[in-house]
Amino acid sequence: MASGITLEKIQKRYGALPVIHGVDLKIEPGEFTVFVGPSGCGKSTLLRMIAGLEEISGGELRIDGERVNETAPSKRGIAMVFQSYALYPHMSVYKNLSFGLETAGMKKPEVDARVKKAADILQIGPLLQRKPKALSGGQRQRVAIGRAIVREPRIFLFDEPLSNLDAELRVQMRVELSKLHQQLGSTMIYVTHDQVEAMTMADKIVVLRDGRIMQAGRPLDLYNDPANQFVAGFIGSPKMNFLSAKLDETDASHRTIEIAGQRIELQKPLAAREGEPLTFGLRPEHIQPQDNALSLGSASVQLVEHLGGSTVVYASTQDGQPATVLLEGQRPIRIGETIPLSFHPSKSHVFGQDGRRVC
Amino acid sequence: MALHSEILSKESRPAALRSRGAFGGVLERNAAGYVFLLPWLLGFFGLTLGPALASLYLSFTNYDLLQSPDWVGAANYVRILTDDPKFSAAMQVTFTYVILSVPLKLAFALAVAMAFNRGIKGLTLYRAIFYLPSLLGSSVAIAVLWRQLFASDGLINMALWQLFGFEGPSWISNPDYALYTLVMLSIWQFGSPMIIFLAGLRQIPTDMYEAAQMDGAGKARQFFKITLPLLTPVIFFNGVIQTIEAFKAFTPAFIISEGTGGPINSTLFYTLYLYQEAFGFFRMGYASALAWILVIIISLFTAFSFLGARYWVHYDD
Numbered sequence: 001m002a003s004g005i006t007l008e009k010i011q012k013r014y015g016a017l018p019v020i021h022g023v024d025l026k027i028e029p030g031e032f033t034v035f036v037g038p039s040g041c042g043k044s045t046l047l048r049m050i051a052g053l054e055e056i057s058g059g060e061l062r063i064d065g066e067r068v069n070e071t072a073p074s075k076r077g078i079a080m081v082f083q084s085y086a087l088y089p090h091m092s093v094y095k096n097l098s099f100g101l102e103t104a105g106m107k108k109p110e111v112d113a114r115v116k117k118a119a120d121i122l123q124i125g126p127l128l129q130r131k132p133k134a135l136s137g138g139q140r141q142r143v144a145i146g147r148a149i150v151r152e153p154r155i156f157l158f159d160e161p162l163s164n165l166d167a168e169l170r171v172q173m174r175v176e177l178s179k180l181h182q183q184l185g186s187t188m189i190y191v192t193h194d195q196v197e198a199m200t201m202a203d204k205i206v207v208l209r210d211g212r213i214m215q216a217g218r219p220l221d222l223y224n225d226p227a228n229q230f231v232a233g234f235i236g237s238p239k240m241n242f243l244s245a246k247l248d249e250t251d252a253s254h255r256t257i258e259i260a261g262q263r264i265e266l267q268k269p270l271a272a273r274e275g276e277p278l279t280f281g282l283r284p285e286h287i288q289p290q291d292n293a294l295s296l297g298s299a300s301v302q303l304v305e306h307l308g309g310s311t312v313v314y315a316s317t318q319d320g321q322p323a324t325v326l327l328e329g330q331r332p333i334r335i336g337e338t339i340p341l342s343f344h345p346s347k348s349h350v351f352g353q354d355g356r357r358v359c
Numbered sequence: 360m361a362l363h364s365e366i367l368s369k370e371s372r373p374a375a376l377r378s379r380g381a382f383g384g385v386l387e388r389n390a391a392g393y394v395f396l397l398p399w400l401l402g403f404f405g406l407t408l409g410p411a412l413a414s415l416y417l418s419f420t421n422y423d424l425l426q427s428p429d430w431v432g433a434a435n436y437v438r439i440l441t442d443d444p445k446f447s448a449a450m451q452v453t454f455t456y457v458i459l460s461v462p463l464k465l466a467f468a469l470a471v472a473m474a475f476n477r478g479i480k481g482l483t484l485y486r487a488i489f490y491l492p493s494l495l496g497s498s499v500a501i502a503v504l505w506r507q508l509f510a511s512d513g514l515i516n517m518a519l520w521q522l523f524g525f526e527g528p529s530w531i532s533n534p535d536y537a538l539y540t541l542v543m544l545s546i547w548q549f550g551s552p553m554i555i556f557l558a559g560l561r562q563i564p565t566d567m568y569e570a571a572q573m574d575g576a577g578k579a580r581q582f583f584k585i586t587l588p589l590l591t592p593v594i595f596f597n598g599v600i601q602t603i604e605a606f607k608a609f610t611p612a613f614i615i616s617e618g619t620g621g622p623i624n625s626t627l628f629y630t631l632y633l634y635q636e637a638f639g640f641f642r643m644g645y646a647s648a649l650a651w652i653l654v655i656i657i658s659l660f661t662a663f664s665f666l667g668a669r670y671w672v673h674y675d676d
């Protein structure tokens with residue numbers, strides 16, 4: 001039912017231009033894996049190589065332990081949902097769903113049964129005789145997913161399937177896709193550049209940047225324990241605050257850093273070189289406007305967003321560095337006000353000059 | 360807002376215009392536009408509509424250019440349809456030509472367009488070269504060239520003899536082959552439908568083929584189930600245009616048969632027969648009637664094409 005996928009030193013070059021630089025990844029059977037990363041980082045390329053739509057320039061791709069680098073797309077047990085849906089415009093919804101089955105030479109009654117079953121799962125039964133042009137965006141999306149489901153693949157690939165939908169529908173489809181995953185139990189790989197989608201849907205998130213994996217792991221592991229500054233900044237919303245800091249040379253144990261004029265003692269020693277410029281990372285939700293824990297000093301409030309359930313404060317530290325603070329509930333904070341900023345030491349991250357995590 | 364109120368105020372004072380009559384008002388307001396249109400209007404009324412109406416009148420007369428037209432009612436039409444073996448011959452030649460040349464030309468144009476669409480180096484250059492015959496195709500010079508090539512002692516037969524030891528027939532003076540030589544000449548002018556096919560192929564999104572690939576469809580199935588259906592609007596367009604062109608074909612037949620429609624009427628295209636009647640025998644009335652029959656044939660064909668189109672042409676919107 002579900003297949004495991006192994007990528008070993010997978011590379012992709014367009015001519016002489018390398019875009020994927022040796023990716024190693026193991027995807028367990030039945031896992032919901034999400035590829036995230038900024039535009040152009042190679043998410044689609046990686047997905048299309050797994051699908052077989054793009055030639056693999058180097059490395060080995062295995063499905064259930066078997067090398068499939070040269071296997072035709074239709075022989076990999078894979079179905080793909082395209083960002084554009086890629087529905088056949090001249091065929092009815094029924095035909096769109098049955099096309100692959102008929103191509104495979106399946107008998108009519110079985111085709112019929114499969115189409116009906118997929119239509120039931122996706123609730124598109126009443127739409128079967130329509131052409132794609134007579135469908136709404138969300139309905140097209142369902143048909144595109146239906147076209148994947150009917151083939152009963154062991155692996156589903158999705159390339160930004162929700163990006164053409166409006167925000168509300170996106171949330172709804174997100175939930176439905178998660179349900180579908182539970183229902184079918186297939187392996188799914190999902191590409192998005194929306195980190196909220198990644199966090200909410202994934203068993204495993206793979207963060208990509210410039211054709212390399214920056215980190216792969218469970219969503220909360222990436223959130224709590226980012227391997228580098230890029231992942232730290234990419235996962236979480238609002239974005240993690242990055243404040244420039246420097247090592248306090250007078251502390252021989254390498255545990256003290258200086259941020260915004262404040263000396264802060266960390267729980268662990270830093271793995272940083274002397275004199276290396278450091279970046280101190282702290283999530284907006286981990287900053288308190290109180291004076292009880294470690295302090296970043298006082299900050300002046302530049303802007304306040306009252307979201308009802310939460311309040312976002314954009315402040316500026318004493319040495320003028322921006323800091324975003326996310327507070328629960330409704331807070332009577334005004335622009336121009338000065339508030340204290342403090343945090344718990346276990347919630348802090350320190351990054352070296354090259355972005356690696358040093359504490 | 361300012362613009363809006365100006366429009367409103369214009370709307371609210373049409374009383375003055377109305378008093379001079381709406382048409383006069385429109386004419387006055389758009390005078391500059393009509394001046395610019397004048398050359399075209401002169402051309403249309405003087406060179407297209409006028410002569411067309413005149414020929415409609417003449418088709419009911421006998422007229423030899425010297426004496427004034429002689430009203431004969433429908434006599435010309437009756438004779439054409441009931442008692443004119445040359446008309447039947449011309450119809451047969453023309454329909455054979457249309458039925459053979461249009462599908463073959465379109466198939467050939469599509470094949471070349473598909474080859475181009477695979478992305479070859481120097482596409483623009485090849486495209487221009489392949490289009491060239493279409494620019495020259497119906498010109499007198501090319502027809503003359505073809506006459507030389509396909510003559511019994513022409514280049515083609517020389518090559519056949521040298522290469523295969525095969526003595527070719529006389530491609531243009533043998534009635535069994537003459538029409539087919541003209542069909543080939545027409546296929547050779549595949550450039551313009553090819554360019555249109557190429558544009559049509561470019562419009563088919565690549566992910567359509569990728570989806571089909573994921574669905575396990577091979578190249579042939581992709582062609583018949585994706586490419587052809589999505590190309591039907593372009594096929595339809597090319598088909599109608601090329602059929603009309605083929606019905607009107609004149610120059611090649613005229614040059615190759617030297618205006619006779621020979622041998623034995625085998626290249627007597629409809630337009631060639633019409634020309635003979637008009638300028639060979641100066642039977643202008645009869646020729647006009649022939650012309651109007653062709654107009655009716657082409658109109659009927661086009662009308663039926665559009666009626667039939669809804670059953671096989673796929674429009675996306």
Ligand SMILES: Nc1ncnc2c1ncn2[C@@H]1O[C@H](COP(=O)(O)OP(=O)(O)OP(=O)(O)O)[C@@H](O)[C@H]1O
Pocket residue numbers: 014019037038039040041042043044045046193
């Ligand atoms: N056919 C191609 N030829 C050359 N370079 C290409 C080609 N296709 C993609 N690339 C390059 O490969 C890189 C990765 O592209 P890819 O489409 O995988 O990015 P992505 O992560 O999916 O981005 P997005 O979020 O914008 O979809 C990009 O830098 C892109 O310019």
Ligand SMILES: [Mg+2]
Pocket residue numbers: 043044045
């Ligand atoms: Mg992409």
